Amino acid sequence: MSEELKEKLFDKKENGWKSVNDEKRQAIFDFSKGYMDFLNQAKTEREFVKKARKLADQNGFKDIIEFDTLKPGDKVYFVNRNKSMYLAVIGTESIEKGLHIIGSHVDSPRLDLKPNPLYEDTEMAYFKTHYYGGIKKYQWTTIPLSIHGTIVKTNGEKIDICIGEDENDPIFTITDLLPHLAQDQMEKKLKNGIDGEDLNLLIGSIPYEEKGKDQVKLNILNILHQKYGITEADLTSTEIEVVPAFRARSMGFDESMVAAYGQDDKVCAYTSLAAMMELENVKNTAICILSDKEEIGSMGNTGMESHMFDFFVSEILNKLGVNKPNLLDKVFCFSKMLSSDVDAGFDPIYASVSDKINAGFLGKGISLNKYTGARGKSGASDANAEYVAWVRKVLEENDIHYQVAELGKVDVGGGGTIAYIIANKGADVIDCGVPVLSMHAPYEVTSKYDIYSAYKTYKAFWNA
Numbered sequence: 476m477s478e479e480l481k482e483k484l485f486d487k488k489e490n491g492w493k494s495v496n497d498e499k500r501q502a503i504f505d506f507s508k509g510y511m512d513f514l515n516q517a518k519t520e521r522e523f524v525k526k527a528r529k530l531a532d533q534n535g536f537k538d539i540i541e542f543d544t545l546k547p548g549d550k551v552y553f554v555n556r557n558k559s560m561y562l563a564v565i566g567t568e569s570i571e572k573g574l575h576i577i578g579s580h581v582d583s584p585r586l587d588l589k590p591n592p593l594y595e596d597t598e599m600a601y602f603k604t605h606y607y608g609g610i611k612k613y614q615w616t617t618i619p620l621s622i623h624g625t626i627v628k629t630n631g632e633k634i635d636i637c638i639g640e641d642e643n644d645p646i647f648t649i650t651d652l653l654p655h656l657a658q659d660q661m662e663k664k665l666k667n668g669i670d671g672e673d674l675n676l677l678i679g680s681i682p683y684e685e686k687g688k689d690q691v692k693l694n695i696l697n698i699l700h701q702k703y704g705i706t707e708a709d710l711t712s713t714e715i716e717v718v719p720a721f722r723a724r725s726m727g728f729d730e731s732m733v734a735a736y737g738q739d740d741k742v743c744a745y746t747s748l749a750a751m752m753e754l755e756n757v758k759n760t761a762i763c764i765l766s767d768k769e770e771i772g773s774m775g776n777t778g779m780e781s782h783m784f785d786f787f788v789s790e791i792l793n794k795l796g797v798n799k800p801n802l803l804d805k806v807f808c809f810s811k812m813l814s815s816d817v818d819a820g821f822d823p824i825y826a827s828v829s830d831k832i833n834a835g836f837l838g839k840g841i842s843l844n845k846y847t848g849a850r851g852k853s854g855a856s857d858a859n860a861e862y863v864a865w866v867r868k869v870l871e872e873n874d875i876h877y878q879v880a881e882l883g884k885v886d887v888g889g890g891g892t893i894a895y896i897i898a899n900k901g902a903d904v905i906d907c908g909v910p911v912l913s914m915h916a917p918y919e920v921t922s923k924y925d926i927y928s929a930y931k932t933y934k935a936f937w938n939a
């Protein structure tokens with residue numbers, strides 16, 4: 476008797492794999508293969524946007540600049556300074572009824588080169604770095620690292636570099652102290668174990684000539700000059716990122732998971748982008764945001780706090796021929812958004828930081844965070860119950876497993892996404908993404924079931 480009633484009344488939150496047949500398992504694995512291939516070629520925001528643009532071009536999207544007028548069914552995008560991108564499929568419904576927006580970010584925690592990075596010490600050459608985003612510094616030593624980025628010369632010439640991804644490339648690394656001499660270091664607090672100023676990348680050790688000062692540094696500059704035609708001063712106008720040289724790999728005997736760098740938030744960026752490529756005949760205009768700078772507060776002209784996104788939507792209104800005073804505000808007020816960012820997956824090894832009843836679990840499907848924030852929900856964009864119900868309805872109608880969670884125990888943690896930025900414009904927003912283990916580490920873990928579930932969720936949302 477009670478079993479029947481439980482079946483009827485309890486929120487079961489079942490492991491998604493239990494209801495996966497062979498056909499669906501294959502679809503999940505195939506989709507994840509595409510995701511891993513993409514990740515291996517898109518470790519930075521610039522690389523992600525470049526690939527996303529190419530994919531969009533192949534799928535009938537065009538730069539909005541190329542359009543004089545827009546009509547339902549048109550597929551457009553705008554690339555913002557090569558680092559963020561907005562895509563849209565124009566809906567059949569009046570745009571005054573609001574947009575359906577999915578917004579993720581394509582930047583990930585990493586080490587950036589300082590403006591004056593190169594120095595020599597004890598006949599070894601180094602690049603100095605300044606870490607980007609919230610990292611545990613000790614995790615970034617003694618692992619293979621690659622260098623990705625763009626050098627811009629004063630004549631406007633741009634050179635893209637990527638060293639350490641090809642099997643035949645050299646890699647780089649940051650050294651750590653041997654345990655034999657680390658007694659003092661080991662006594663330090665974990666967060667102080669490695670100093671930010673000590674995250675220096677070892678890049679060479681051969682002197683240019685036998686005699687003279689800074690010969691190893693000179694040799695490195697000579698190599699860079701021969702290869703790219705640059706001088707030391709040119710390094711000041713570069714954006715070079717140091718990221719793990721690991722490849723995205725299937726994980727576990729059952730290959731149920733993905734281990735990769737940068738899954739926060741490229742897992743949501745990729746799944747939403749993949750869903751957008753397949754959209755046809757949407758009712759509400761569908762928007763896909765791939766934003767930059769989320770990991771450091773969304774500031775600047777490629778971050779979500781900038782007005783660049785408003786400009787993109789205004790361009791749509793202009794080219795639809797419907798724009799009028801305050802229409803942009805009105806459109807946002809009637810819009811719905813999924814802030815597609817990763818959730819902290821429950822980790823049984825570190826169970827004490829989570830409320831198990833309100834955590835997101837790997838393999839249980841897309842994770843909705845009604846709010847984020849920290850210490851009394853401070854700074855949170857709290858989704859309205861009416862909107863949460865609407866999203867649940869979309870998910871349930873499409874037979875998509877979901878879980879509603881929060882990030883960590885009360886007063887333990889918290890986090891932020893771009894949700895509040897669009898919510899502040901008047902849209903209904905909820906955080907909705909894939910649970911991740913070891914978030915912000917050089918190697919993050921996700922479940923293939925959840926990755927596929929994200930893709931299904933985003934498609935269903937745009938088609939709702």
Ligand code: MN
Nearest residue numbers: 739740816817
């Ligand atoms: Mn994120």
Ligand code: MN
Nearest residue numbers: 739740770915
């Ligand atoms: Mn993050």
